[in-house]
Amino acid sequence: MDKIQITQFTPENATEWDAFIESSNNGTLFNQRTFLNYHPADRFIDKSLLFYKDGRLLAILPAALRPTDEQKILRSHAGASYGGIIVRPDTSLRDTERVIKSLLTYSKKAGFGGIELTVPPLVYLRRPSNYYEFLLYQHGFRYRKRELTAVCKLHHDAEFALNQFTAESRRAVRRAIKLGVEVKWSEDYATFYEILASNLQLRHGVTPTHSLKELLWLADHFPEKIHLLASFSAGQMCAGTVFFEACPRTTLAFYISHNPEFQKLRPLNILFYEAFQHYAAKGFEYFDFGTFTNNMEVNWGLSRFKEGYGTQGIFRDTLLRVFDE
Numbered sequence: 001m002d003k004i005q006i007t008q009f010t011p012e013n014a015t016e017w018d019a020f021i022e023s024s025n026n027g028t029l030f031n032q033r034t035f036l037n038y039h040p041a042d043r044f045i046d047k048s049l050l051f052y053k054d055g056r057l058l059a060i061l062p063a064a065l066r067p068t069d070e071q072k073i074l075r076s077h078a079g080a081s082y083g084g085i086i087v088r089p090d091t092s093l094r095d096t097e098r099v100i101k102s103l104l105t106y107s108k109k110a111g112f113g114g115i116e117l118t119v120p121p122l123v124y125l126r127r128p129s130n131y132y133e134f135l136l137y138q139h140g141f142r143y144r145k146r147e148l149t150a151v152c153k154l155h156h157d158a159e160f161a162l163n164q165f166t167a168e169s170r171r172a173v174r175r176a177i178k179l180g181v182e183v184k185w186s187e188d189y190a191t192f193y194e195i196l197a198s199n200l201q202l203r204h205g206v207t208p209t210h211s212l213k214e215l216l217w218l219a220d221h222f223p224e225k226i227h228l229l230a231s232f233s234a235g236q237m238c239a240g241t242v243f244f245e246a247c248p249r250t251t252l253a254f255y256i257s258h259n260p261e262f263q264k265l266r267p268l269n270i271l272f273y274e275a276f277q278h279y280a281a282k283g284f285e286y287f288d289f290g291t292f293t294n295n296m297e298v299n300w301g302l303s304r305f306k307e308g309y310g311t312q313g314i315f316r317d318t319l320l321r322v323f324d325e
Contacts, residue, residue, distance in 0.1 A: 004058065004102035009048035017050070020057055025089040025126045026119075028246040029225050030080035031062045038217055039079045042067070047074055049106070051099050059087045059099045071113035071322070081252075082316060084119035089127045096131040100139055107323075114322035116144065121316050123151050123250050123286040136319050144320040145296050148313030150289035150306035151250075154280040161276040164310030169269050176231070176270035181238070183274040186230040189216055192240040196257040208255065215242070229275055231258075231267030238262030239271055243279075250286040251279050272309050291316060 009017065014033045021027035029035055036046070044064035051059040061084075062077040076083040085099060107115055117136065122128055155161055162170055186192070193212045200206050210218070219226045230240035239258035246252045253275075258268050279287060289311055292302040303313070 002098060003053070004098050005052040006102055006106045007050050007052070009046065009050060009060075013050060016057065017048075017060060020060055021086065023088070024060075024086050025091065025129065026084070026124060027060075027086045028080075028082070028120060028124055029222065029244055030246065031060075031077075031083050031086060034221055035218070036062060036077055036079050038214060038221070044078055046077070048077065049103070051102065053095065053098070058091070058095060059085050061085050061103065072111065073114045073116050073320075073322070074107050074110075074112045075116040076118040076318075082118045082120040082124075084117045085132055087132075091129075091131070093131050093135075097135050100132070100135050104139060104321075112323070114320060115141075116318060116320045117141075118316070118318045121149055121151065121288070121314050123288065123314065124247050126247075126249070133317065133319070136321075139321070141319040141321040144318045146318075147291045147296065147316045148293045148298075148303075149291045149316045150303070150311035151314050152287050152289075152309060152311045154276060154284055154287055156277075156280045158273075158277050161280065162273060164276075165269075165273070166308045166310075169308040172266035172269035173273045176266040179265050180233070181265050181267055181270050182232045183229065183271050184232065186228045186237070186240070187219075188230070188237065189219060189228055189242075191237050192228055192230060192242070192255075192257070195237070195240065195259050196255055199257045199260075229271055229278075231262075231265075231271045233262060233265055233267070236262075238265060239267035241268075241271060241275065243275070245284075246288075249284060250288055251284050252288040253290060256289070269308075276309075287311075 018032050021031050045067060047063045047065055049061040049063060050057060062080055063074050064077045065072060119132065152164060162173065190212060196208055200208060225245040227243050228240055229243065230237050232238065241253050242255040244252045244254045276287060289306045292299050292306055
């Protein structure tokens with residue numbers, strides 16, 4: 001049989017859902033139910049879906065509605081950086097199309113005004129594949145935005161890692177070492193959060209994505225996947241990065257910040273030098289510094305900063321199809 005059966009997620013599906021994420025081609029930490037469930041219940045209306053073929057789970061879609069969205073667009077769950085349709089590593093082109101067709105039929109019957117999907121960058125995939133992007137486009141989806149995220153390949157050799165840096169960043173690492181900056185893993189999220197919140201407010205007039213309470217909750221519930229690496233001078237934290245080990249291949253620097261008073265010590269440069277070696281030794285293949293575009297507008301200072309560590313930008317795409325009246 002070729003027919004796809006769709007069911008809406010319920011808490012009874014949580015174990016099956018998370019097991020599927022772990023063995024999937026493109027699932028990440030952001031799509032696990034524990035991660036999605038930390039949000040307040042009134043922030044999103046969960047509409048996540050499971051797709052079965054011949055009784056076997058073929059794909060899942062972390063999805064939600066925004067309570068204020070009059071169009072009722074079924075979106076990739078806004079509580080996750082990316083998601084889209086999550087599939088098995090061996091999903092065929094034909095089954096990919098079956099899932100997309102069934103999703104379109106289901107969504108129209110359910111009264112949704114359209115579908116918006118944010119797919120993970122290719123470095124998060126176990127097996128590289130653009131089946132979904134290709135077929136979504138074939139079925140009327142169009143790119144709503146194409147952001148760039150800064151990514152570099154990891155290597156177990158420390159000298160190779162350093163040579164990826166620009167000459168300016170290499171000098172900064174050596175300066176930090178000379179000045180005695182110490183890099184170590186930390187549980188002091190409160191101090192880091194003060195640095196982060198102050199910087200974001202000063203530079204951009206915004207607050208962090210997570211409250212301190214939410215960040216502590218996530219770190220407590222994902223102790224093997226969420227970590228804080230910090231630089232210290234004379235025992236005082238001067239910079240830090242919160243890493244989300246999003247999948248077995250790629251780690252994401254979700255929050256990056258430093259205390260401007262310690263800029264001359266170059267605490268971030270040595271932090272990333274140490275982080276590259278750590279994650280390469282753990283078997284990670286890629287290091288994601290996060291986006292340096294917002295609604296396809298380039299932050300040139302941020303792109304230069306991230307390129308200093310040998311990164312290049314790759315797409316983080318959002319596709320949209322709005323249904324005709």
